[in-house]
Amino acid sequence: MTRSALVPLLMAACLLACRDRKPEAVPSPPPAASASSAPREDGSPTPRGDRSIYALSMALTDQNGKKIGLDAYRGDPVFVGMFYGTCPSACPLLISTIKRLMSGLDGGARTRVHVLLVSFDPARDTPDALKGIAARRGLDASWTLASAPEDEARELAALLGIRYRRLPDGNFSHTSSLVLLDPSGVIDARIDDLGEPVEPLAARAEALAKEGAQGLSSPRDR
Amino acid sequence: MLAVTSVALSARGQAPAPEAASTMARVGPGAYRPLYPPSAAEAEVPVKAFLLDRLPVTNAAFLAFALAHPEWRRDRVPGVFADEGYLSHWASAADLGADVDQEQPVVRVSWFAAKTYCAARGARLPTEAEWELAASASRTRPDGRGDPAWREQILAWYSRPNPPRLPRVGTTPPNYWGVRDLQGVVWEWVLDFNSTMVNTDARRAGDRDRLTFCGGGAINATDKEDYPSFMRVAFRSSLRADYTTNNLGFRCAADDVRGDR
Incomplete structure (x- = not known):
């Protein structure tokens, strides 16, 4: 097999393997070194280094029928899942x-700390x-x-690294990740397997909440 | 506090523009038979007739998009939508430069960028089932996968190292549907790339599967000779929506408003 044939296979193998480890610490953002993040080419303010998933504009409808954005809880730590x-x-x-996590x-x-669960369906x-x-x-x-809306749910899943598929019988096959967002919407910690210990997530949520309470990052405190 | 702007994947919701018949081909209806049917019920996925770009999206077309939607320039796109390699082969954010051919397929684009480009045209990315249906056609037949000679040709591309310079679009002959370059030029994004779940790790065997996969089924390849499909499954299952690589491009699709006839 030649190199070009091996690359995707190896990529797949690596990612599958990596997902099975215990990534309570999120992979750090890629080093800001390449051309695209180098000095701004037009001198304008750039969000290029911004890792907040709140960049995604979504029209969510909550259990009370209220329209909210993905960033409804900006300023506080949020557990997000699908x-x-x-x-x-x-x-x-x-x-x-x-x-269990919240009560602890x-x-x-x-x-x-808030919990936001978004449906695929x-x-x-x-x-x-x-509401039920x-x-x-x-x-x-x-x-x-x-x-x-279905298209936005797929975008959110893509941002969160959640894979899912609608099955012919109306059920969904999906991975179950639980993601902790910091007050600005950046992924702070996650588990990708519900068999993983949740204590590291709880510890990070408490730390983020404490920082927020000290007025470091919560717009509500202004 | 940063005033973080919300970049709508902007063109969403625009009314679809009628596509020029010359740029898109009508494909199907037909049935996609996945290499790894995740369940018996998914052994054959019906695909409605749809429209598909005859050619991959070019550098010139994507540059026009980035100029019209500056939030998708490589120096402005939020990092969560495209990794560091996004359009990094261009000379600058608004100029291809001398080394990049306008008519080469655009590569180093993320799924978010590809998806938004298509939406701006009133189109969308093809689903995996649609793309695979289109790509299973040989030059003369809607399903060429049983043809060893055709399969050999495709395999030859997958096993060739990337050429130092990508060919221009349109260099391969049109297939049965009149679509070119599905194989032989670049890999292409599909709308539901994140529906591919490969779960063959022994550590996940047994009960633990229930914890991770809701309704996931056993995986058994239907056609062990169909190596190109296997490669695509492996590739798609490795992708993340912000990834960009030097051999991953895309083309757009649209519903066939005329419906199945």
Whole structure:
């Protein structure tokens, strides 16, 4: 096999292998060295180095029917995940995992940290359906369940590194990642397998909440 | 506090423009048979007739897009939408330079950039099923995959190192549908690249699968001779939406408003 044939295979093998490790620490952003991040070519302010996923404009609809943006909780740490309401096993487990995580947070963090779960399935996950899930699972006001137009849900999944596919029977095959965003929307930590320990995520959320409380990064404090 | 601007993947929602028949070909209807059907129900995916660019998007066309939508210039695009290699082969953010041919396929574009380019044209990226359906046609047949000679040709491209200089678009003969360069020039983005899940790691065997994959099924290749498909599956499953590489480009697709006939 020649080099060009091997490269994609190796890339695939590496990424699959890497995903299986325990990346509680997120890969650091690539070094800013190449031509595209070098001195701005037109002298204008550039967001080039900005790693905030809030760059994505989304029209989410939450469980109360309210339209919100992806950045609704800018200024606070947010746990973000994707799911669909009729999912039989992985999504209930995702919710249970986050509940456990949230209830273990220290008091300061519990008042600042939000949960945003976005559905792959806008057709079935209407505000009423989402509200029903929130009630059944006893989710408090720090939780937002939301749906997005299909195309935007795919963009969010792409940003979060979540893979999913609609199956012919209406279910979805998907990876279950849980991502912690810092107050500016930059991915701070994540788990890509719900079997992974969640303590590192909790510790990072508490640290971010503490920084926010000291007024370092929360616009709400201004 | 930074005033972080929200760059809408901007052209979303524009009314589709009627496409000139000459730039897009009608492909299908047909059925895509994935190399690795994730479940029995997905062994054959029906594909409605659709329109597909006859050629990959060129440097010249992408430059025009970047000039009209400056938030997609390489010095302005938010880092989450395109990695450091984005358009880095161009001389500058607004100029291809002497070493880059206008008629070469544009490469070093991320999925977000490709997707937004197509939306700006009132089009979209093709789905994996659509792309594979189009690419399974030989010069004379809608499905050439049973033809050893055709398969040999494709394999020859996949096993050749990248040429130092990409060919211009349109250098390979049109296939059955009138589409060129699906094989033989560059790899291409598809809309649902992030639907490909390869799960063959033994460490994930058994019960743990349920934790990660909701409804994921066993993976068994249907056609072990179809090596090019295997390569594409491997490649797509390795991609991230901000990735750019020197041999990954794209073309656009659109629904066929005339419907299946």
